[in-house]
Amino acid sequence: MPDALEVVGLHAGYGRILVVRDASLRVEPGEVVALLGSNGSGKSTLLKAVAGLLKPEAGAVRLFGKDVTGVPPERLVSNGLALVPEGRMLFGPLTVAENLALGAYATGHVQEVLERVLALFPVLSARLSQPASTLSGGEQQMLAIGRALMSRPRVMLLDEPSLGLAPRVVSDIFDVLDELRSEGIAVVLVEQDANLALKHADRGYVMRGGRIVMEGPAADLRRNDDVRLAYLGSWHGKEPTDADLES
Amino acid sequence: MTSVQVVAAVAVLAVPFLGADRYLLKVLTFVGVNTLIVLGLALLFGYAGQVSLGHAAFFGIGAYTSAYLSSALGLPWLVAVAAAVGLTACAGWAVAVPGLRLKGHYLAMATLGFNEIMSVAFVEARRFTGGNDGLGGVPFPSIGPYELDTPASLYLLVWGVALVALVGAANIVKSRPGRAMRALHCTEPGASACGIDVSSVKVRAFTLSAALAGLAGSLYAHTVGFISPTTFGLDLSILLVAAVVLGGRESLAGPVVAMAALTLLQYLGALVPGLSRQAAEAVQDWVPDIVGLTVVGVLIARSRGFRLRGRRGVPERGGQG
Numbered sequence: 001m002p003d004a005l006e007v008v009g010l011h012a013g014y015g016r017i018l019v020v021r022d023a024s025l026r027v028e029p030g031e032v033v034a035l036l037g038s039n040g041s042g043k044s045t046l047l048k049a050v051a052g053l054l055k056p057e058a059g060a061v062r063l064f065g066k067d068v069t070g071v072p073p074e075r076l077v078s079n080g081l082a083l084v085p086e087g088r089m090l091f092g093p094l095t096v097a098e099n100l101a102l103g104a105y106a107t108g109h110v111q112e113v114l115e116r117v118l119a120l121f122p123v124l125s126a127r128l129s130q131p132a133s134t135l136s137g138g139e140q141q142m143l144a145i146g147r148a149l150m151s152r153p154r155v156m157l158l159d160e161p162s163l164g165l166a167p168r169v170v171s172d173i174f175d176v177l178d179e180l181r182s183e184g185i186a187v188v189l190v191e192q193d194a195n196l197a198l199k200h201a202d203r204g205y206v207m208r209g210g211r212i213v214m215e216g217p218a219a220d221l222r223r224n225d226d227v228r229l230a231y232l233g234s235w236h237g238k239e240p241t242d243a244d245l246e247s
Numbered sequence: 248m249t250s251v252q253v254v255a256a257v258a259v260l261a262v263p264f265l266g267a268d269r270y271l272l273k274v275l276t277f278v279g280v281n282t283l284i285v286l287g288l289a290l291l292f293g294y295a296g297q298v299s300l301g302h303a304a305f306f307g308i309g310a311y312t313s314a315y316l317s318s319a320l321g322l323p324w325l326v327a328v329a330a331a332v333g334l335t336a337c338a339g340w341a342v343a344v345p346g347l348r349l350k351g352h353y354l355a356m357a358t359l360g361f362n363e364i365m366s367v368a369f370v371e372a373r374r375f376t377g378g379n380d381g382l383g384g385v386p387f388p389s390i391g392p393y394e395l396d397t398p399a400s401l402y403l404l405v406w407g408v409a410l411v412a413l414v415g416a417a418n419i420v421k422s423r424p425g426r427a428m429r430a431l432h433c434t435e436p437g438a439s440a441c442g443i444d445v446s447s448v449k450v451r452a453f454t455l456s457a458a459l460a461g462l463a464g465s466l467y468a469h470t471v472g473f474i475s476p477t478t479f480g481l482d483l484s485i486l487l488v489a490a491v492v493l494g495g496r497e498s499l500a501g502p503v504v505a506m507a508a509l510t511l512l513q514y515l516g517a518l519v520p521g522l523s524r525q526a527a528e529a530v531q532d533w534v535p536d537i538v539g540l541t542v543v544g545v546l547i548a549r550s551r552g553f554r555l556r557g558r559r560g561v562p563e564r565g566g567q568g
Binding site: 051053075076078084085089090091093094101102103105106107147148151 | 436440442496497
C-alpha cells in the first residue's frame with residue numbers, strides 16, 4: 001500500500017527566495033506526524049506547498065501514489081486532502097452550519113459525515129445557527145477542524161492548531177487527533193509547541209533553515225537532547241532561535 | 248417566499264391599475280430598470296465582495312446593442328434583447344478575467360477606468376451610437392403583432408422582469424453558488440481550502456452581474472426610445488455602489504430599496520405635489536452631495552450598512568481571530 005502522503009525532494013519559496021530545500025517526508029494512513037521547527041524554519045512554507053497554495057520549485061507531492069505536485073488547493077480537496085489553515089480562516093459572518101456545509105463544497109454534503117463531526121465536537125451542535133465569529137477561540141478551532149473533516153479527507157494538514165488557545169482547550173483539540181488516527185486519517189501536524197505535538201504524534205520531523213535535519217519516532221525525539229535543546233526550550237531561559245544555532 | 252414578499256410583489260404589479268398617471272409610471276419604470284442593475288451589483292459586491300464602479304458601462308453596452316440592432320438593422324425585439332444580454336455578459340467576462348486578479352481599491356480603479364473608456368467609446372463610435380446626439384427611434388418591445396407601447400404595459404414588462412430576477416437572485420444566494428460567493432467574501436484562502444475555485448466563482452459572479460445590467464440596458468432603450476451617452480456615465484455607477492453600501496452586505500432587499508429611494512430623489516419635484524420649483528431644483532442639484540453624505544453618515548453609524556432582514560444584531564468579531 002502506498003503512503004497516504006509522500007513528499008520527495010521538495011523545493012519551495014516565494015519569488016526568487018527559496019525557503020524549503022530538498023524536503024522529503026512520508027505519512028502512512030492512520031499516522032500522526034509532527035513537523036517541528038522554530039520560527040522561520042520553513043514548516044509553514046512546506047505545508048503550503050503540499051496544500052497547493054504555493055507552487056513547488058522542484059520535487060514531488062504524492063497522495064496515495066498519485067502525483068499531485070502543483071495541483072491547486074480546490075482540486076486537492078476532492079483528492080482527499082484537507083487543510084486546516086493557520087489562523088483558521090473561518091467564514092465569520094456565516095453560521096456554524098453554513099461553515100460546515102462549505103467544508104463539503106467540493107465533495108458533496110453527506111448527513112452522516114455532519115453527524116460524525118458533531119459527535120466529535122459536541123459543543124458545535126448547540127451553536128449551529130450562530131455566526132462563526134461569535135464562537136470562542138477554542139470553538140473556532142474545532143469548527144475549522146470540523147469544516148475540514150466535512151470533505152471526508154484521507155490526509156489532513158493541521159497548521160498551528162494550538163495558536164492563541166488556553167491549555168485546557170488545546171488538550172481537548174489534541175485528543176481529537178487520536179480519534180482521527182483510529183479512523184485511518186493521516187495527519188500532518190505543524191506545531192510550535194513541540195512537546196505537546198510529540199506527545200500526540202507517532203513520528204516527527206525537525207526542520208531547520210528550510211531543511212529537514214532530523215526524523216524519528218516521537219518518543220525518541222522527545223528524549224533526544226538536541227531536539228530538547230533546540231525546540232522544547234526548557235533548558236535555557238529562552239528558546240534558542242535559528243540564528244543562535246547557526247553560530 | 249413569505250407572505251410579505253408576495254404582497255409586495257402584487258402591490259408593485261398593481262400600480263398601473265390604480266390610476267397612476269403616465270409620468271409617475273415612467274418614473275417608476277426607471278426605478279424597475281435600476282432595480283435590475285442594482286440586483287446584479289448586490290450579488291457581485293454585497294455577496295461576493297467584488298466592487299465594480301463600471302456597471303453603468305455594462306448598462307450602456309446593453310442599451311446601445313439592443314437599440315442599434317432593432318432600429319438600424321431592424322431585428323426583432325427578442326433577438327435584440329438576447330444579443331444585448333449575450334454581448335454584455337461577454338464584456339463582463341472580458342473585464343473580469345484580468346480585472347479580478349486585482350482586489351479592493353485596485354479593482355475599483357480598474358472598473359472605474361473601464362467605465363470611462365466606455366463613456367468615450369459611446370460618444371466616439373458615432374456610426375453605431377450616434378455620438379453625443381444619441382440614438383433615437385428605438386422601437387417599443389414587440390413580439391409578432393403585439394407591441395407594448397403604453398406606459399402601463401412597459402411598466403409591467405420591466406417590473407415583471409425585475410421581480411423574476413429578484414426571485415432568481417434570492418435563490419442563488421441561498422444555494423451552493425451563493426454560499427461560495429459569501430465564503431470568498433469572508434476569506435479567500437479559507438474558501439480555497441474548502442475546495443472552492445475562487446477565481447472561477449468571481450468571474451461567474453461578475454459575468455452574471457454584467458448580464459443583468461445589460462438586460463436592464465436593453466429594457467431601458469426600448470422603454471424610452473432614445474438613449475444618449477450621459478445616461479451611462481460614472482455618476483450612475485457611483486449611485487449603484489452607494490445603493491449597495493446603504494442597503495447592506497448580504498442583502499438584496501436593502502440595495503433595491505436604497506436604489507429606489509436614490510432614483511426617486513432625482514424626480515422629487517414632480518412627485519411631491521406641494522413642492523416649490525426652487526426647492527425641487529435645489530434637491531436635484533444636490534443629489535450627489537446628499538448621496539455622498541448619506542453614505543458617509545451610514546458608514547459612521549453602521550459600518551455594514553442597514554440590514555433590511557429580520558435579524559438580531561450580533562456583535563461582529565473577527566472571524567479569523
